[in-house]
Amino acid sequence: MKQTTSLIHKLVRAASVALLWLTAAAPANAAGPSRIVSVGGALTEIVYALDSAERLVGVDSTSLAPAEAKALPQVGYMRTLSAEGVLSLRPDLLLASAHAGPPAVLEKLRAAGVRIETLAEDYSAAGITAKIGTIAALLDKPEQGRALAGQVQADFDRLAQWRAQQDEQPKVLFLMAVAHGAPLASGHGTAADAMLTLAGATNAVGELQGNKPIGTEAMVAAAPDVILLTDVAANAIGGLEAFYRQPGIAQTPAGRQRKVFVVDTLALLGFGLHSGQAVLELAKRLHDEPAVAADAGAGR
Amino acid sequence: MTMHAAMAAAGPRLWLKPALSRAGLCWLLALLLAVAALAALGSGAVAISAGQAAAIVADRFGIALPWPFGADQQAVLLAIRAPRLVLGLLVGGALAASGAAMQGLFRNPLADPALIGVSSGAALAAVAVIVLRDSLFGAVAGAFGAYLLPVAAITGGFGVSWLVYRLADSGDRLDVASLLLSGIAINALAGSATGLLVYLADDDQLRSLTFWSLGSLNGAGWDGVAIGAPFLLANLLLLPWLADALNALLLGEAEAGHLGFPVERIKTGVVALVALGVGAAVALSGVIGFVGLVVPHLLRLALGPDHRWLLPASALLGALLLIGSDYLARSLAAPAEIPIGIVTGLLGSPFFLWLLFRQKLMGH
Numbered sequence: 107m108k109q110t111t112s113l114i115h116k117l118v119r120a121a122s123v124a125l126l127w128l129t130a131a132a133p134a135n136a137a138g139p140s141r142i143v144s145v146g147g148a149l150t151e152i153v154y155a156l157d158s159a160e161r162l163v164g165v166d167s168t169s170l171a172p173a174e175a176k177a178l179p180q181v182g183y184m185r186t187l188s189a190e191g192v193l194s195l196r197p198d199l200l201l202a203s204a205h206a207g208p209p210a211v212l213e214k215l216r217a218a219g220v221r222i223e224t225l226a227e228d229y230s231a232a233g234i235t236a237k238i239g240t241i242a243a244l245l246d247k248p249e250q251g252r253a254l255a256g257q258v259q260a261d262f263d264r265l266a267q268w269r270a271q272q273d274e275q276p277k278v279l280f281l282m283a284v285a286h287g288a289p290l291a292s293g294h295g296t297a298a299d300a301m302l303t304l305a306g307a308t309n310a311v312g313e314l315q316g317n318k319p320i321g322t323e324a325m326v327a328a329a330p331d332v333i334l335l336t337d338v339a340a341n342a343i344g345g346l347e348a349f350y351r352q353p354g355i356a357q358t359p360a361g362r363q364r365k366v367f368v369v370d371t372l373a374l375l376g377f378g379l380h381s382g383q384a385v386l387e388l389a390k391r392l393h394d395e396p397a398v399a400a401d402a403g404a405g406r
Numbered sequence: 407m408t409m410h411a412a413m414a415a416a417g418p419r420l421w422l423k424p425a426l427s428r429a430g431l432c433w434l435l436a437l438l439l440a441v442a443a444l445a446a447l448g449s450g451a452v453a454i455s456a457g458q459a460a461a462i463v464a465d466r467f468g469i470a471l472p473w474p475f476g477a478d479q480q481a482v483l484l485a486i487r488a489p490r491l492v493l494g495l496l497v498g499g500a501l502a503a504s505g506a507a508m509q510g511l512f513r514n515p516l517a518d519p520a521l522i523g524v525s526s527g528a529a530l531a532a533v534a535v536i537v538l539r540d541s542l543f544g545a546v547a548g549a550f551g552a553y554l555l556p557v558a559a560i561t562g563g564f565g566v567s568w569l570v571y572r573l574a575d576s577g578d579r580l581d582v583a584s585l586l587l588s589g590i591a592i593n594a595l596a597g598s599a600t601g602l603l604v605y606l607a608d609d610d611q612l613r614s615l616t617f618w619s620l621g622s623l624n625g626a627g628w629d630g631v632a633i634g635a636p637f638l639l640a641n642l643l644l645l646p647w648l649a650d651a652l653n654a655l656l657l658g659e660a661e662a663g664h665l666g667f668p669v670e671r672i673k674t675g676v677v678a679l680v681a682l683g684v685g686a687a688v689a690l691s692g693v694i695g696f697v698g699l700v701v702p703h704l705l706r707l708a709l710g711p712d713h714r715w716l717l718p719a720s721a722l723l724g725a726l727l728l729i730g731s732d733y734l735a736r737s738l739a740a741p742a743e744i745p746i747g748i749v750t751g752l753l754g755s756p757f758f759l760w761l762l763f764r765q766k767l768m769g770h
Binding site: 167179186191192193194207296316 | 627739
């Protein structure tokens, strides 16, 4: 009796080992890395778009799209990674945005034998297609990569075409935050500035470098035709109406004509797969169609 | 009457009824610290059993233990967890011992190592390196590489505390009240200069700066430990040596002088040792608040004001608090990580408040 049970145990164990071996071997059929940690929202989105989500074992907190990505193990904010935390996911590839860090942690991961591919952050269509190309090559999906890059390029081409037909460049002020005293305006060298250029607009505070707090008077002096608020900033201040009541806003052309728009920061500033479409939509709103202008004028 | 008897008689009996002798409490802290250190070594995001941890460490000394381990586990333990633990022990110990020494020097339980400007100076230098790296430190940055930031932070910490010290030193005498005032002024100045740099920082730099305000042992490696250990060890080993002198200072500077202590040299020594230890701690782990202020305060309630017990016990409890907090910081949200300053504050302050209120209820 004892003999039989131990034999059964042995058989069960052998079977489960075989099963484990089979399941473990399955992902190895697909070429390229099979345990990827992706650090950077745009990168995660590209992995999903290349139908390789099953290879992701972890993402950072900026990976908010698609919604399924949020269910994956979180390695935290891209700039404050933890070496052991990432290693615990046993990745064979770390897809890292150029912003990922801290450098000492990346150095440790590299020393521990993790392959790290750093993807440049460049606020342009070429930057996005370059990311797609690199990731598609790593995942061994060059065909799908080319198709995806083609779609992104087509969006941006449409945007460029539309932009060429416009002869006016509205002056736009982009505010990252409005709480805590002076609002934080996006100047030269920011993702918002690149997005405004793509949308055929002029940055009203283009002479500033980076995101800088701006005084009420300076905001009036900048005389923006349109003010863009991030969704986070709009919520923080208590909605658009509350923003119109802020000191100085009524003295700007944008405030007078009630042209303050709340924008989806993620789609516009993430410079990912959908940025081309998102910027085109925004561009049309900025160069107001007659119907919109009449509507806005009524609120004066 | 010996000095210590005089002090015990003169000092108010603020401390709680001892359930343990002072030596007993120190042994208990040392034991807890040893257990916590082993637990910290044996737990984390990557699974390594206690046996495996022991086997990996023993393997370094050429001893084979019967627990098989993988190369990746060995790498995690030796290259990530062990330096982090060592740094946590040294930083926690030095911060708390420095706090005890500062409270003794200023004869004020609210004194904090940051008072002599060492934290704000180190933070200023670190922020300057992060923000101005390319424009100002181009050539230097190349020469120092990854060491630039800790080296600059240590230098900045010393520089600013030296300035605070010089301002308070009238040539023949260091006036403790002037030291406090010049510390406040220079801290404010360093804070403003840091603010100016933060204002100039771009978004990327701004996010790198968060490390300095909340502190973290993340990214600590043996190279960092090697830079900081001489300073931190000097602080931890030499401060207890000044315990008798600090006890005498509690009676007053003139009294300490009459008892035969070289008062001016002692004051300078305390400031220098605190600057060494805290400067190195801030350089390697950012500004970790709370430990330096509260650990010695807490122990004074349990042990009384005798620095011969207070300094080593503070070092033990500071190290214990820091590695415990670090364990929580890296495991609560694993595989992500919480800044350690948040954990030390969340752990320590409610306990501290409870202690204060208990004391109040007991009629003190």
